[in-house]
Amino acid sequence: MNSDPSFEIIRINDLGADGKAVGRDQNGKVVFLEGGLPGELVEARIFQRRRNFNRGKVVRTIEPSEFRISAPCVHFDSCGGCAWQDLEYQTQLEFKKKRVVDNLERLGGFENVVVDDILPCAEHFRYRNKMEFSFGVESADSESENKSEFALGLHLRGEFARIFNVTECLLMSETCNEILNWFREFVRTHKIPAYDVRNHHGYLRFLMLRESRKTGEIMINIVTSSAEFPNSRELVSELTRKFPTAVTIVHNKTDSKANIAYGESEAILYGSGYIREEMLGKNFRIYANSFFQTNTLQAENLYNIAFAQAELQASDKLMDLYCGAGSIGICLAEKVQEIIGIEMEESAIISARENAIENKIENISFIAGDVRKTLRERKEEFRNTDVVIVDPPRAGMIPRAVHHTCDLGARRIVYVSCNPGAFARDAVLFDQGGYTLKRVSPVDMFPHTTHIELVATLDRR
Ligand SMILES: C[S@@+](CC[C@H](N)C(=O)[O-])C[C@H]1O[C@@H](n2cnc3c(N)ncnc32)[C@H](O)[C@@H]1O
Known part of the structure; x- marks a missing residue:
């Protein structure tokens, strides 16, 4: 053991949202570490000391994790992309699910929500489009x-x-x-x-x-x-x-x-x-600046989970909020009576309309605008909405957007999220707006990275 006081022995017990290992030093103080996996005993150089936690970097592994594998990528040690290539895939999934549960409990105060096992990604490499x-x-x-x-x-x-x-x-x-x-x-x-x-x-x-x-x-x-x-x-x-x-x-x-x-x-x-x-059998044009799901095959599974959770009826009026180039609405248009999509990016709305024509979908319309403002200003048009699907960006929804979504009075809201922390915070607001969180289904879209996608069902009380 190095006698320099900036070197310490740490037992790692968790993985943080940013991929850092989380452990405790000999005095029980939390330490965030670069390198290292749960279960490992490591020697680390501490480079930042704060009142409630320290930060450091693993310099030597004393007891390796049984789940440690050798990362196949030649750039793994230097690349900021895949944080967990050296962690066996099944264990990555368990930590991702744990993070969803932790966020729901700690940030949202939800304790008895059904959280499904995370859906694994069939392809562990070459999955990005x-x-x-x-x-x-x-x-x-x-x-x-x-x-x-x-x-x-x-x-x-x-x-x-x-x-x-x-x-x-x-x-x-x-x-x-x-x-x-x-x-x-x-x-x-x-x-x-x-x-x-x-x-x-x-x-x-x-x-x-x-x-x-x-x-x-x-x-x-x-x-x-x-x-x-x-x-x-x-x-x-x-x-x-x-x-x-x-x-x-x-x-x-x-x-x-x-x-x-x-x-x-x-x-x-x-x-x-x-x-x-x-x-899902529909054709889409992807332009340079438009959003499109980056793992095509797993996005099909994600959508299928969202559609199953929506439990749609043929007479339903559906809203697809944060609709991007319209892929969610276009994929399920045949299951409902009418769909309205709202999206802020004009170019995405142009693609969405083009995609609807290309797929001969006639019961869908798109509005270019901010979700909060559009729901507030045009609420009369959106009366009688039966189901809402929301798929906001990483930051989640803003409180007023949640408020106006609740005001639509839909019987069910299906929330697709790429950020379990932002989702837990929004789920509290939906709860205050009269919607009970029933079920959460995490999906692994991006193996070896810390990203987690989930689909959640919120029902009107
Ligand atoms: C995660 S993407 C979802 C896209 C789409 N649902 C899909 O599956 O391809 C989020 C979308 O929300 C849009 N967006 C972000 N903030 C918005 C806002 N305040 N109002 C409307 N759309 C917004 C982004 O431009 C982006 O297309």
Whole structure:
């Protein structure tokens, strides 16, 4: 044991929401650790001491967990993407379910809610239909640490501005990996500079790859600062010759300092600007900037759970709140009389209408607007709603949006959530608005990551 007081022996007993291991030191104080798995006894270097907890990093494992496995990804030690590749899959699922239960009990005060076992994901790797890679300055383990070397990849674990070169990401297909490596060589050869998030100089910001699971079509979306893409003709001709399933290449430009892969203006360099995907027998167009479920096969299971929980009747009027490109409503339109979808992003609503036409669905309409404001201003139109499905972003719903949703008076609300903490907080508000939380079904959409999706049923009292 190291005699330096910043090194301590810790017994780990849990995993936190951000993937950190949680343990206690010899005095019983909580410690959040980088590295380490539940059950392990480790030596850790403590780098932050607070009144109620400390933070540290595992430097040596004294007693390893019986559930520890060797992570298959070559980038596992540095990548901020998959936190739990070294934890056996079944144990990942148990911790995810435990986190749902903990959030319901601690944040929501719910004790007797039925929480189903989490639905496992059949594919543990190559399940994503979308990956966003950043351009930046390679560092850390690079030999040329001080040289500002160009990189295209993902963020180093816990680092905002440092990107490392990803040579293979096991979450996406082999073809997408080949495109990633090809693209890096292309822009390096043509000396197209990366954007630096620290001083906001440079050009290349993100490379987004989307690949339809059902049709195999690939979209390459290049996000840069405002200026035309140099060598675009050469790029298109070489890329499409080498990768025939790359059916569209788009260029998004932005001058925003926000570090998000979203363009204020878009130019289509090749193809139609969208790829086609299929879910539950319906066809969808996916554009560069529209939301679409990132694990197609497991999203079908998620939707089926939501539809089963909704217990729809043919005469039902349904509202699909936070509807994105309309996929939930379009997939179940044949089961009900009428559906109204509400979504804030104009571009998603344009896709939703297009998707409804493409699938010959006539009993669905879409409104572009904020859920809270639209429900408040147009409540007369939404009278007689029987069932509501809500699928808000990670932050959950705001209290007024919950309030107006309760005011619709539907007999059942089905809540699809990608954040169990935000869900538990909203479920309390629904309870205050007259809805009892009956059942929660967690779904694992993203193996090896800390993300959890769930479907919940709330019934009017
Ligand atoms: C998790 S996605 C759900 C999309 C869709 N239900 C699906 O399964 O593909 C959340 C959606 O909510 C939209 N959104 C976020 N805040 C909103 C708000 N205040 N009002 C309306 N829509 C909002 C986002 O643009 C995004 O499309």
